[in-house]
Amino acid sequence: MKLHASHLYMIMSFIQSFANSTMFTTYAIFYIATLGLNPLELLIVGMVLELTVLIFEGITGVVADTYSRRLSVIAGMFVLGSGFVLQGFIPSLDGLIPLVTVFVWVLISQFVCGIGYTLISGADTAWIVDEVGASQMGNLFLKAKRYSLMGTLAGIALSVALSTLGTHLPYMIGGFLYLVLGVFLLVFMQEQRFVRPERVEGTTHWHEMKSTWLHGAKVIRRQPVLLMILLVTLFSGAASEGYDRLREAHLILEVGIPDSNLSLAMWFGLIAAVSTFLSIFVVRLTERRLDMNNERVVLNGMFVLTGLRIAAILAFAFSPSFTWALVSLLLIGMLGTLIEPLYDTWLNLNIEGKVRATILSMMGQTDALGQTAGGPFVGWVGSRYSIRASLIVAAVLFMPILLVFGRALRKR
Template sequence: MFASRMTSRDAYRIYLIMEGATAFFLGLIFTVNMVYQVTVVDLNPLQLVLVGTTLETVIFLFEVPTGIVADVYSRRLSVLIGLALIGLGFALEGLVPAFGAVLAAQLLWGLGVTFTSGATQAWIADEIGEDRAGAAFLRSAQIGAVAGLAAIPISVGLASLNVRIPIVFGGALFVVLAAGLSLVMPEDGFAPAPRASRSPWGPMCQTLRDSLRLIRGRGVLLTFLAISAVLGLYSEGFDRLWTAHFLDDFTLPALGDLKPVVWFGIIGAVGSLLSIGTTELARRRGSVEAPQAMARALIWLTLGTVVAILVFALAGHFALALGAYWIASALRSTSEPIFNAWLNRSVESSVRATVFSAVGQVNAIGQIAGGPWIGWIGTAWSLRAALSISGLMLTPAALLFARGARQSADAVADSSVLPDAPVLAGVEETA
């Protein structure tokens, strides 16, 4: 096939195109998706969070099984299936403006996310090598921010006609992307499990056992799981309620004859620009070159995010809340690729997708556990209280990042004394 004759440089370009396109489509959808759920489907804070809980429950149930599929059979196939399912989910949500349909859409979207989660990172790491993967994660985050920014005015323009249009259109584009990638996406750096195995569950179970053994044997991976749980606990409330906070607790300033949805385009556009700048700053400062540098960056990014969310939740003026939201969004978008790069350096290729998926599953557990009661607080008390508690729940992540830094340093020290002892993948080159 044509895809099999491509080089690692081609794979790198395809990865950036895929991530850019995904960000563009998500920009079309997410610029107005929460506005759609609040104003058209008329969801209350608890329902808004239950939508997210449904999504995360699906992720919890399928994250590791689909990760094993990527490790045993094909990362490429897993990514293609995932993109198509994500598109179908969004199309359903936009076509049927009802709470039940929105919940059903999360089933498709969530299943699609589990097919792409871990598989995408593992695929590009296999194709271009671990050393280049960290820089690729940051570069894709920058391209994604630019693509998302470009999508915002298009989304707002379409939403001015009907807020459902960009959601359905974005979903359709995901399906088109999956079809296009099926023609050009290579997979030369991955060797599937031998076909000699009579049962597909044999290699899948072996991969899962290897992944669990690796996680238990490396303290830093257990710390990553704890961090992911904390990130899940806090993020569901913030992600699902920030739009309602702007709409319910503030009066959006008039923009002439333009509709209020334009404000959310502005919010997304400025947030994307800030994300581009903070991610570039992190790249230039070498924040993905060694575990210690990654940990230091993540500690400060986490503490800054906590403060920004608290200011956003408690601000009495729209301008202050808006600035705090932009800061929180920029810091969060910078943290994700650094965290992925650190995790990528800690895992061997044979189980990388499964470990990434396990981390994603723990994140889903956190969101399932934290989301509903945060939504209840938002409904029974106030959105300000719910958002404040969400921000405070992120605080332990800074301590866990510091712990991970010490564990990474200990692993490097142990490897210098005992050369045959298992160490973090990639640490030898960066220590």
């Protein structure tokens, strides 16, 4: 059986989101309540993941552009699945090896996951853009986002159900789903339009990869818009790491969950479900109304959405009540859902095909650099003052992005 590339990309988006939602809807309960990690340790966990991405992202992107995007994606699914399964086993690993604590096991699993992320990052997008063509990618990214949200919705229910049986089970099942996806892609994923660079006789594999990386760097250097995208990615990474790692902790420790018959897992599942329903609605509306092939329209959308996102994060940080925090949280989720496909479209509209995976990986490195540099600082603010203060810092780190979007719009 042969699947069209766009159909396979939808399936891949659905299963990845299904697995991620299964793991991450209730991950805060696993990390905070079961493993006992504090705010600073939560940020260190994120820093190790992003540092791994920072180190390996450029290498894996070059490999994808030099040899095969398909093989890079498939290998990433297997490595990532193994890292998540390892996290699911952490409670039973404690004390297995002397001096290796629960926190160390978490860091090891994050290192494995980081390598898996780098193998997939850039390679999956470069593969699908080559297979379907640049003219189709904007609408395809929006459609894929809708499918991924459906996967998220399915994963929420599974995550809550598994978490009530054992807080480690979502990671085990999510990792298993990634391994199954790897097998599926091994059988059905085709790579028909990727043209491997001609190898000069007598050159080594290392020289080939070096040439690909240098060409990608030259492309970025001579295109001001790509330098702008680098700045957006850097500040976005620094800001998002603090918010992503501490939002649940802010709800639990500072705002407070209302007393009810619902468990923490059920509360987070309910919040995630409502957020996903709203996101599906706004993505569908955007598909119908927004011209994704018009770069100025895409830029205008990102400028407005980023401004609203900053305001929503500040509202969440200053929440006087659970209802206020909940509304802010839902708004942030919807805005982030819309920004992602717009950003991917803007980026791919400005990249040439033969170094697409390399440049996308460089963007991934920049994001990792922002998260690695910004995450610990935001975590330190949370430990020194309050999680509320960390969220305010995260909102401030988003603000330079508005200046970059404004400059890009003037240039257009």
